[in-house]
Amino acid sequence: MNEQAVIRTRGLTRYFGAKPAVYDLNLEMPRGCVFAFLGRNGSGKTTTIRMLLGLLEPTRGEGTILGHDIRSLPPEIRARIGYLTEEHQLYGWMNVKECGEFQSQFYPRWNEKIFRGVIGHFGLKPAARVKDLSRGERAGLCLGLTLAPEPELLVLDDPAMGLDPVAHRSLIESMIYLTRRSDRTIFFSSHQLADVERVADYIAILDRSVLRVCCSLEMFRNSVQQVRLRFPGAPPPVPKIPGLLQAFRAEGELRLTCVQFGGATEQALRALAPTQMEMVPISLEDAFISYLGERGEKSFILSETEAQP
């Protein structure tokens, strides 16, 4: 067991009614890394984060964050955790300066320089009311409020959600600039795969409430592979292959995305008697999408009617 784990869960589960939103989550996150938490909408990312921060009671299982039970986080531990919520909600009647003043009263390690730096980066005027800010500006303000206390652990719930490319770039730059310190740990959920590729050391993927991936980014990249099989006519039906993520069927061609492509998988594919079998390079984004997308076989063979121009 990693003694340096900042976040550790064991069998963490949360039901909403009879439906599990997060099921049996076992996770250990080492200190000083950037950890990307991925999954489709509704896969349980936000629920997990809310449980980790003691904002939602787990149905069963347990967890610790910075060594403390997530069910009873004391104020001194909360002071060491910065949390950026996904919708960047703040008190609409406050202005930017008041937000900073309000937040600074609670944090003894409040760094006004960082706060000013971040809001300056986003071009926010101190007198601007929160309710008049754009979504991107609000995200910048939230980021400033989250970073200024200089937290040891940053938990960012889809920080780039709904931001335009410029605001998005600003946010990521701020994140990278201000958090790339060896003692700081970042746990963030995102749908922006480019961000993940750019900043993450580790990734975890939740698939329909269940954790399927938890490894380094490099390992994930190496584990997901695509193979193309060519056939003289229509490709045969795809047999049951271990680790198959997706199969794309086209005229005389079968393209399969698999996890841990190895001996057993290769053997099963060769049994289909293809005329050619070759490994195709796959981008990280494609690997993510095949992982997060619908599993099963997809066909690109068009019927005659559909093929007419």
Next chain:
Amino acid sequence: MKTLILKELRENVKLALLGFGILTLMLALNAHSYSTDLKNLGAISDSQQEYLQKYLPWQPLVSSGFLTLTGFFCAIFGAVLGWFQIHNDRHRDLWAFLIHRPITRTGIFLGKTIAGLMLYVLATGLPLAGFVTWVLVPGHVAAPFEWAMLWPLAMLFLSGTLYYFAGMLTGLRQARWYASRALGLGVALFVSLTFKSEPHLWQALIFILIGGFILATAVWGGFHSHGFYRGQPAAGKPALTGALMPGCGLVLALATILLVESLLRNSDSYRWSDYQMTKDGIIYKVTHGTGDQSDIVDLAGQPLIDAKTGRMMGTADFNRRLCTRVQINPDFGDRAPRGRWFDRDCYRFTFWRATPDTLWYYWGRYGRLVAYDIGTRRFIGSLGPDGFAQNVSGDGNRFGDGRNNYAVASRRIINTTQAVYELDPDHHTVKSIFTITNAPNETIGGIGEVSLNGYDWDYTIVVTRDYIRLLTPDGNVVWRFAYKPNHPDYGQISVAFLDSRNQFALWLTPSGHTQEKTGWKLPMQVTWLDREQGVLRSTDLPVLSRNRREFGREQKLMSLSISPALMVMLPWFNAETRLKDIPWVLVRYSLAAALVCLPVGWWLGRRYHFTVGAQMGWTAFHLAFGIPGLLTFLSVQEWPARESCPNCKKLRVVDRELCEHCGAGFAPPEKTGIEIFAPLNVTDART
């Protein structure tokens, strides 16, 4: 916490200012309406005096209109303020922004509560304080004032804080609006319904404090658990349960009342009988039901036939034939003070009479009539047995003994323990019309002014321990009847005035207290009297009133919906509580309902695998609180889903680590072959 208080103040100050404005406006209208009423008084006829006595707010601070307005406003504003304070932060992300900061949940609760109560005081306390100040400034209100009159207002103001906490709880609770979300308001409602009825002020205060403590603790727990029952601190769970139970009880009681009303509306339980006397001195037994027509029979049981129509006489015709009856409940100072503290503090004085330029009140504290000038609205002087005085206490001479504020029996007369006086407010004089002589131990316990046509003063009834006397207005005795053997058992006296000017009927009715002691066996006594011939005849009438220890079907049905514990506790809310006041018959019904709830609660506890301690605790709860308790149990708990155990195939709750049936753990997620797991080490990742 200071920052949080300031934030809350800033966030909700608009609501508070709105409340402040509305209440100030309403109080200003109240003051204006009082001034207008006084200006419009003008000449007041005798027939208007009774109307004035009943409907005009002589002292605006204790007028029912003002107190109702204050009570409603404090309750509504408190609930809205509490709810808004939570609602403002209740968006999921905003709640996280509030909660996830280095401050304890208790700190957040206190920050919100302190700010909320400050705003409550601003919105309600300031306008009320302003109104009290206006009343206190001489020349504004032409009526007596005592500091104790502020207690009803203070208690209503204080009870508004219960609604404040109930509003917060409603905002916090994770429950459906149509189900149990707003049930916390039940505590505040229950306290509001009961605290006014208490015999003593301290009891009312304790009620409010207990209600406030329960609600505040439930809200405090709600901050720890984000509004859920699960995750509450140890004190929060019973507090939340206690906060929801009165609401469940009230909802259930309302439902039961509706059921009883619809099912048993026409039953015999809704019929009652009394005796009536016509102007010719004949007694009839009248049985009232739910319709307009009553059954009227004579004492032999023969229906009363209308001679003109030959059919049974209608109620309206019968009522026209009834004689005038004047009732007196004498009090010789040997009865413990009864009644509600609320009424005692509201009626520290009573309006007596208005002359064209003066308002007269009987002020119990001084036992004297006090006069206020209508024009200047200032105190003029007081009237006691010794005559008029410029100050309020005279030389200490007083009419009443100070035990009650209702010594004024009529418009023209008033009594001390030894004499009856005729009052002349126009000339500021009093004249003795009757004095007890040669019987130093005899005291006057009650007097009655009789007006047969509603205007003129025809007779005076004077009741002492030894005699009941009927006097003419100038004090001459018409007849005298011995009261001694019947006192104190027959605590209700009424004199009927018959067609013949010289004939009367004296009714002596046992008090309910005596009837309870004697098993409802004492008959009513009626004696016919003649001015010249004395006693003509007398008769005993069998008891008609239902023994209060006998209960009808609807009461038994109602008791099923009331907690046994509440049923046992209810009589203890009265001043003189005795074990035998507890309605044990109804308690038995309530207990029977509780016994039915026991297996249901036990079964649910087993189904969701409660701990032994929790099972025992809830069992005791169900036994004590019956059906309302079971409803509370169902409302307060978050019932986890159940799913089939892969090992034993039985349904198991999802919030336990191990199956309650076979002890197996939950199956790990099924492997699909796409899993990629590797131990994480930051050094590896960085390199």
